[in-house]
Amino acid sequence: MGLLVRELGEFGLIERLRAIVDRVDARSIVNIGDDAAVVRYDRPVVMTTDALVEGVHFRDDLIDMVSVGYKSLVASLSDVAAMGGQPLHAMVALALPFSEQVERLEAIYEGLADACRQYDVAVVGGDVVSTSGPLVVTVSVTGELLGEHPLLRSGAKVGDLVFVTGDVGGSAAYLHLRNQASSLLLSENDVWILQQKHIRPVPQLMAGRIFAQNAGCTSLNDVSDGLSSELHEIASASGVRLMIEADRIPTLPSVRHYARLAGVDALDFALYGGEDYQLVGTIDRTSAGIFLPLMQAYGVRISLIGQVKRGESGVYLQTNSGLKEIKKKGYDHFVVRDEHA
Amino acid sequence: MGLLVRELGEFGLIERLRAIVDRVDARSIVNIGDDAAVVRYDRPVVMTTDALVEGVHFRDDLIDMVSVGYKSLVASLSDVAAMGGQPLHAMVALALPFSEQVERLEAIYEGLADACRQYDVAVVGGDVVSTSGPLVVTVSVTGELLGEHPLLRSGAKVGDLVFVTGDVGGSAAYLHLRNQASSLLLSENDVWILQQKHIRPVPQLMAGRIFAQNAGCTSLNDVSDGLSSELHEIASASGVRLMIEADRIPTLPSVRHYARLAGVDALDFALYGGEDYQLVGTIDRTSAGIFLPLMQAYGVRISLIGQVKRGESGVYLQTNSGLKEIKKKGYDHFVVRDEHA
Numbered sequence: 001m002g003l004l005v006r007e008l009g010e011f012g013l014i015e016r017l018r019a020i021v022d023r024v025d026a027r028s029i030v031n032i033g034d035d036a037a038v039v040r041y042d043r044p045v046v047m048t049t050d051a052l053v054e055g056v057h058f059r060d061d062l063i064d065m066v067s068v069g070y071k072s073l074v075a076s077l078s079d080v081a082a083m084g085g086q087p088l089h090a091m092v093a094l095a096l097p098f099s100e101q102v103e104r105l106e107a108i109y110e111g112l113a114d115a116c117r118q119y120d121v122a123v124v125g126g127d128v129v130s131t132s133g134p135l136v137v138t139v140s141v142t143g144e145l146l147g148e149h150p151l152l153r154s155g156a157k158v159g160d161l162v163f164v165t166g167d168v169g170g171s172a173a174y175l176h177l178r179n180q181a182s183s184l185l186l187s188e189n190d191v192w193i194l195q196q197k198h199i200r201p202v203p204q205l206m207a208g209r210i211f212a213q214n215a216g217c218t219s220l221n222d223v224s225d226g227l228s229s230e231l232h233e234i235a236s237a238s239g240v241r242l243m244i245e246a247d248r249i250p251t252l253p254s255v256r257h258y259a260r261l262a263g264v265d266a267l268d269f270a271l272y273g274g275e276d277y278q279l280v281g282t283i284d285r286t287s288a289g290i291f292l293p294l295m296q297a298y299g300v301r302i303s304l305i306g307q308v309k310r311g312e313s314g315v316y317l318q319t320n321s322g323l324k325e326i327k328k329k330g331y332d333h334f335v336v337r338d339e340h341a
Numbered sequence: 342m343g344l345l346v347r348e349l350g351e352f353g354l355i356e357r358l359r360a361i362v363d364r365v366d367a368r369s370i371v372n373i374g375d376d377a378a379v380v381r382y383d384r385p386v387v388m389t390t391d392a393l394v395e396g397v398h399f400r401d402d403l404i405d406m407v408s409v410g411y412k413s414l415v416a417s418l419s420d421v422a423a424m425g426g427q428p429l430h431a432m433v434a435l436a437l438p439f440s441e442q443v444e445r446l447e448a449i450y451e452g453l454a455d456a457c458r459q460y461d462v463a464v465v466g467g468d469v470v471s472t473s474g475p476l477v478v479t480v481s482v483t484g485e486l487l488g489e490h491p492l493l494r495s496g497a498k499v500g501d502l503v504f505v506t507g508d509v510g511g512s513a514a515y516l517h518l519r520n521q522a523s524s525l526l527l528s529e530n531d532v533w534i535l536q537q538k539h540i541r542p543v544p545q546l547m548a549g550r551i552f553a554q555n556a557g558c559t560s561l562n563d564v565s566d567g568l569s570s571e572l573h574e575i576a577s578a579s580g581v582r583l584m585i586e587a588d589r590i591p592t593l594p595s596v597r598h599y600a601r602l603a604g605v606d607a608l609d610f611a612l613y614g615g616e617d618y619q620l621v622g623t624i625d626r627t628s629a630g631i632f633l634p635l636m637q638a639y640g641v642r643i644s645l646i647g648q649v650k651r652g653e654s655g656v657y658l659q660t661n662s663g664l665k666e667i668k669k670k671g672y673d674h675f676v677v678r679d680e681h682a
Binding site: 030131136145 | 380385397421424430474562
């Protein structure tokens with residue numbers, strides 16, 4: 001059964017978890033262990049917070065706890081990247097069931113520590129409390145703005161080009177696969193690839209940095225709730241119409257292969273899935289010639305998927321069967337309850 | 342019954358809550374509504390996070406939701422004050438039961454907004470997710486360091502004097518009173534005073550500022566888990582022995598009166614209670630002559646309650662019946678479960 005948190009006690013637990021994420025951070029004046037952390041920043045501060053709930057955002061039969069820890073940091077790093085910022089520090093608040101096991105929490109912290117090493121972030125604080133409900137992990141991340149101005153959702157202009165980094169829909173395809181009653185004839189290789197998309201998403205810090213330090217990115221958002229929801233946020237904040245070409249939305253061959261086997265549309269994973277942690281946004285036409293080779297030089301995949309048009313704010317999709325308006329339909333915590341649960 | 346969150350939807354709820362805490366903040370470059378907030382700081386950044394869980398930290402038969410919101414911010418402001426910092430910005434993550442009512446959340450946000458106006462803090466971000474368990478409110482606060490150095494727990498030196506601001510034990514006495522089956526003959530006035538201590542604690546920003554901007558405060562901690570636990574943290578971090586005089590621990594007449602009626606020791610509320618949000622720490626002897634009149638001039642009550650002695654780290658209490666070592670015995674979320682639940 002392993003050690004229960006209640007056998008170890010709050011202070012014993014904090015010491016164990018602290019040891020896992022302990023690392024030297026040149027900017028920390030005060031690290032974990034006092035009333036608050038103190039860090040040195042030279043530029044405007046970017047800050048974001050994200051909560052993950054067991055049974056809603058993750059289920060232990062679908063994902064291991066190390067990956068939960070890893071992803072809980074990535075979600076916030078992705079938000080900072082989407083503002084044109086460099087994430088630097090994290091705080092972690094845990095609300096733990098009375099019967100929580102120490103090993104599970106250590107696994108979450110190992111995942112957090114992995115992501116911290118990978119992306120050069122230090123955990124400088126946190127809180128541990130008890131709950132009669134499921135585990136809640138709330139990660140807050142702060143960082144520094146890289147360029148002169150933050151990259152907002154609201155700057156898309158008529159004539160701009162719409163882009164997305166990497167590929168989308170892989171995480172949602174993996175959850176769909178795991179929720180299927182019958183196992184499909186998908187190769188082990190395809191399953192592994194989809195699983196990696198789900199458990200080790202890559203926050204687009206390099207792309208965010210390139211957008212922050214060169215003029216011409218007119219709007220930026222990260223893809224946490226599905227491409228459709230994020231495009232709608234840009235369209236609405238900028239007051240423009242986005243025309244997206246379905247054929248240009250980048251999905252992996254494994255996603256398309258799985259979708260064919262499952263008898264569903266791969267595009268639905270991309271549009272209405274989530275947890276891709278790619279960046280989506282707009283660039284002005286004259287900057288495309290700068291951004292595309294720069295991204296290539298730095299190994300960032302970027303796809304131009306549409307254009308910004310005049311008209312009432314909305315998102316339209318051009319497919320082989322014609323043009324249709326697409327609804328927002330992102331994940332709503334209190335209305336739609338399917339893929340994530 | 343009122344409106345349920347699921348009838349309003351996630352985005353509708355966020356708009357309503359955002360409107361309640363919306364305020365102009367000169368330091369915000371980006372406020373609520375994009376991927377992350379961006380704020381301008383001129384000095385080192387102080388950051389802290391605190392989670393409150395319904396049924397553990399608050400129960401709606403003991404406290405109204407406006408006060409829950411107010412206190413959820415105060416807990417973090419107190420941490421920033423205890424580092425010698427000025428709190429400036431907050432982020433709020435809510436994990437909500439599926440059947441949560443919009444009115445309750447609006448009340449929590451009204452309390453948050455009250456505390457924000459009172460202490461000049463702006464809510465610049467947040468997250469709203471669902472949970473199958475009870476409500477969890479996680480507040481993260483950032484601020485700026487006021488003095489040259491943060492005020493740590495670890496600087497107490499032999500010969501220093503131990504102080505505490507304000508009075509302690511009132512919040513715990515109120516919870517004790519409310520958990521009594523029989524109503525005691527306590528006056529309405531005393532009940533009101535104890536209740537105010539519980540629902541409207543005052544973070545010691547003025548005292549923190551005075552300690553930050555004058556030399557001589559050698560250690561500082563806020564009183565969130567009872568005086569004993571906080572004194573132990575200072576003793577342990579500084580490697581010193583603290584000798585406390587029981588008679589000098591400041592408790593309100595209403596607390597002492599209630600304790601007599603209830604047949605308990607008022608000192609227990611002060612030592613093992615919690616949620617006082619006062620500051621406790623040490624000052625060097627030569628600075629006492631500076632701090633005491635300064636605090637008085639700025640309307641801050643401060644009591645000298647003991648001395649720092651050589652010897653193995655620990656906390657000793659001098660009472661009429663002699664000297665005794667006192668145990669840490671703060672609130673442990675996973676071991677002790679009485680006063681707070």
